[in-house]
Amino acid sequence: MVEYQTYEHDVLVIGAGGAGLRAAIEASAAGVSVGLICKSLLGKAHTVMAEGGMAAAMGHNDDRDNWKVHFSDTMRGGQYVNNWRMAELHAKEAPDRVRELEGWGAVFDRTKDGRINQRNFGGHRYPRLAHVGDRTGLELIRTLQDHGIHQGIDVHMEVTVISLLKDGDRVVGVFAYEREHGRFRVFKAKAVILATGGVGRAYKITSNSWEGTGDGHALAYHAGAELIDMEFIQFHPTGMVWPPSVRGILVTEGVRGEGGILRNSEGKRFMFDDIPANYKEQTADNEEEGWRYVAGDKNARRPPELLTRDHVARCINREVKAGRGSPHGGVYLDIAWIKEKLPNAAEHIKRKLPSMYHQFMQLANLDITTTPMEVGPTTHYIMGGIRVDADTQASTLPGLYAAGECASGINGANRLGGNSLSDLIVFGKRAGEYAAQFAKENRHGSIDSTLIESEARRALEPFDREAGENPFVIQNDLQDMMQKLVGIVRLEDEMKEALDGLDKLKERTAKSSVTGNIDFNPGWHTALDLRNLLTVSEAITRSAIERKESRGGQFRDDYPDKDPAFAKFNVAVKEVDGQMQISHEAIPEMPAELKAVIEEMG
Amino acid sequence: MSEATFTIRRGGRDGGEMVAYQTRVTEGMVVLDAVHQIQAESAPDLACRWNCKAGKCGSCSAEINGKPKLMCMTRLDTIDITQPVTIEPMRAFPPTKDLIADISWNYEVKKRIKKFKPRPPDAADGTWRMQQSDVDRVQEFRKCIECYLCQDVCHVLRDHVKHDEFIGPRFLVYSAALEMHPLDTENRVDELKDEFGIGYCNITKCCTKVCPEHITITDNAIIPLKERVVDEFYDPLKRLVRLFRRK
Incomplete structure (x- = not known):
């Protein structure tokens, strides 16, 4: 008999980043009991890494902005395979969600007339990102945390979920372990919200922390829920490339929003060479106009460095492959040049981009106020995830909800910078609200104890095996392979090779072993995370093979163009009899009034 | 290599x-x-x-x-x-x-500090107006990443183990961020003196030195809070007023 402690909550939230915290606050406010599971300590989730800001069409810096412009920017950036209803809700509700944060103590940067200041970002027509220097994510998570701790939420820190527990089709709880002593826990819940973030650790070069192992994606998948759009991975154009140990760490898009420009080794501003047709009208065609836009001229169009992330990342990749890269395999991102335009440029940069300044100073011995940075693409975000209903965030399984990065729909084929933080608070709130409602309408389900026994045995297997491989080595090999074979530029043959590689990695994982005892044992934790990483890697690869075109975060060298036939559906994966089954989910027809909005906005 | x-x-x-x-x-x-x-x-x-x-x-x-x-x-x-x-x-x-x-103590301490309580909104749409110069000071405190290195180096906690009587530099910075927030209307001065032990800090500035966010903890957060405590409780005139009020 396996030993475990049992906890009971009306609503259980898994994940304590922006979406999870916002969901927990909302559910708690609705009067149900709420448990919040954090993989790390409270306040340390990956949301703290978000830098640039949260997009909300408040129109403080340009009163031409409104939800319609934001909606059409989001759809255009996502190449029209987004869930249009989510994009609509997001554009309409983000301003209220941001203002609400101010009422909870958030301190945003201010405009001259004392309102929340908004900055430029890629793909957004007007200055739209509410921000706090370049540490907006920290402000968001701390505001939600400091508000949430007074709401009577039960917080379970350093607890990791191993599997979802079901009663028939309905999700009724989770099986988990706490890190310090490796003890098992069973959480019974009337409704469960997944808010576990992304999958970046499937790749070698990533901006994601160790937690980004696709837990929510894999938990939902193995419970029988549907995932969509898994082929759409966002490679952020600007990650650090040197020194090697910091490769992949994020350099905020805010650098470009404040006037930073990209140059190749020949000193050429290469982004002017390749402006996609559907952005031509909105994009500056000379350097002078680009600067005027950054400096706030409302009649200027934005510089090509602020095109969408998928495009900028591919341009950088092209420059490096063509031999025009920097010494360490990136290109140059230069913010120091603005001293030609601003009298107190160094102070301005330090004030607007303080953590970038410190990050480069401390980790790379480089002063960004005088010297260009070397940057290159880094795995940053997955647009794909758990398929949810736009209004309620309900997954395809009763009792299971998802919000934030692990849910899918709002971003389509490519996410605009700044839309992530606003996604977290808009849909975190909705998930909390509807999960609480479901909890009020349903009783606790019953949990099969034999399932708990078998899950516990499976979790402990790595301790029973001797002289197996170190899970860290397998994880490294997986990351190398995904980076090489299912990265920014994809080919059918390479991805099929990756599927074979995944089979071999699964076999190796099944034989891996861990040493030491069960107390806070990172080797064991990695062994358990590997199952999730392998699942999401397979979903990414199979979906990417299925989409035989290039769109947003998916670029196929063998199908380099967009194919209108693929604009009509999302690729979905589901577990059927232990196998990954692929299907096409037709995208519903957009209502006439939203079509009109898109036409009106051009 | x-x-x-x-x-x-x-x-x-x-x-x-x-x-x-x-x-x-x-x-x-x-x-x-x-x-x-x-x-x-x-x-x-x-x-x-x-x-x-x-x-x-x-x-x-x-x-x-x-x-x-x-x-x-x-x-x-x-x-x-x-x-x-x-x-x-x-x-x-x-x-x-x-x-x-085991840093769980820090999470317990934070819960004891009264939460943010804003004044009524300034505008009809439920929003407030604040100038950048009004929020600069608080933004410095809000850079804190809660690494607790300041708590670790503080001799009141590290050497004298006054965890029951003193909340440490991190939570004095947190209190300062609330107390100096332009919108906040709560008063935390009583407990800073009595429950949170601000008097234990003898401004050796070790916390400021180790702060990875370069927050000037002692000068900008702790000393102004100490001054508020002094103003409130040790100003001779105010003491007199308090004395009469009590009667």
């Missing part, structure tokens, strides 16, 4: 020992990289906390050669690696395992 020795605390709550590991050192490496390399090569059960690896989450706090630092922001070329480098958990809190300290 060279080799270096890292002497790392291994063991649980009941005690531990320093164990030496050798690993190779490459350009630009930080201490956390060395710990990860050791995990992958020879000690997969070596416990340490980390998340962002960019100085933004405050998870990997430790004592490197006896100095409180973030492991992810400490480059090996800034310390002497010709000698063994010691890495230990923060000492102001009980050790949990290896490099991990």
Whole structure:
């Protein structure tokens, strides 16, 4: 008999980043009991890494902005395979969600007339990102945390979920372990919200922390829920490339929003060479106009460095492959040049981009106020995830909800910078609200104890095996392979090779072993995370093979163009009899009034 | 490329020992990289906390050669690696395992501090107006990543173990961020004096020195709070007024 402690909550939230915290606050406010599971300590989730800001069409810096412009920017950036209803809700509700944060103590940067200041970002027509220097994510998570701790939420820190527990089709709880002593826990819940973030650790070069192992994606998948759009991975154009140990760490898009420009080794501003047709009208065609836009001229169009992330990342990749890269395999991102335009440029940069300044100073011995940075693409975000209903965030399984990065729909084929933080608070709130409602309408389900026994045995297997491989080595090999074979530029043959590689990695994982005892044992934790990483890697690869075109975060060298036939559906994966089954989910027809909005906005 | 020795605390709550590991050192490496390399090569059960690896989450706090630092922001070329480098958990809190300290006390303390209470909105749409110059000071405090290195170095906690009477620099900064928030209407001065033990701080500024976010903890947060306590409780005129009020 396996030993475990049992906890009971009306609503259980898994994940304590922006979406999870916002969901927990909302559910708690609705009067149900709420448990919040954090993989790390409270306040340390990956949301703290978000830098640039949260997009909300408040129109403080340009009163031409409104939800319609934001909606059409989001759809255009996502190449029209987004869930249009989510994009609509997001554009309409983000301003209220941001203002609400101010009422909870958030301190945003201010405009001259004392309102929340908004900055430029890629793909957004007007200055739209509410921000706090370049540490907006920290402000968001701390505001939600400091508000949430007074709401009577039960917080379970350093607890990791191993599997979802079901009663028939309905999700009724989770099986988990706490890190310090490796003890098992069973959480019974009337409704469960997944808010576990992304999958970046499937790749070698990533901006994601160790937690980004696709837990929510894999938990939902193995419970029988549907995932969509898994082929759409966002490679952020600007990650650090040197020194090697910091490769992949994020350099905020805010650098470009404040006037930073990209140059190749020949000193050429290469982004002017390749402006996609559907952005031509909105994009500056000379350097002078680009600067005027950054400096706030409302009649200027934005510089090509602020095109969408998928495009900028591919341009950088092209420059490096063509031999025009920097010494360490990136290109140059230069913010120091603005001293030609601003009298107190160094102070301005330090004030607007303080953590970038410190990050480069401390980790790379480089002063960004005088010297260009070397940057290159880094795995940053997955647009794909758990398929949810736009209004309620309900997954395809009763009792299971998802919000934030692990849910899918709002971003389509490519996410605009700044839309992530606003996604977290808009849909975190909705998930909390509807999960609480479901909890009020349903009783606790019953949990099969034999399932708990078998899950516990499976979790402990790595301790029973001797002289197996170190899970860290397998994880490294997986990351190398995904980076090489299912990265920014994809080919059918390479991805099929990756599927074979995944089979071999699964076999190796099944034989891996861990040493030491069960107390806070990172080797064991990695062994358990590997199952999730392998699942999401397979979903990414199979979906990417299925989409035989290039769109947003998916670029196929063998199908380099967009194919209108693929604009009509999302690729979905589901577990059927232990196998990954692929299907096409037709995208519903957009209502006439939203079509009109898109036409009106051009 | 060279080799270096890292002497790392291994063991649980009941005690531990320093164990030496050798690993190779490459350009630009930080201490956390060395710990990860050791995990992958020879000690997969070596416990340490980390998340962002960019100085933004405050998870990997430790004592490197006896100095409180973030492991992810400490480059090996800034310390002497010709000698063994010691890495230990923060000492102001009980050790949990290896490099991990039990910092749960901090979460309990935070809950005891009264939450943000804004004044009514300034505008009809429910929003407020604040100038940048009004929020600059609070924004400095809100840079805090809760690494608790300031708590670790504070002698009131570390040496005198006054955890029951003193909330430490981190929560004085947190209190200051609330007290100096332009919209806040709450008053926390009573408890700063009586329950939170602000008087214990004798402004040695060790906390300011170790802060990875370069928050001027003592000068900008603690001293102004001390002044508020003094104004409130020790101003002779106000004392007189209080005396009469009580009657």
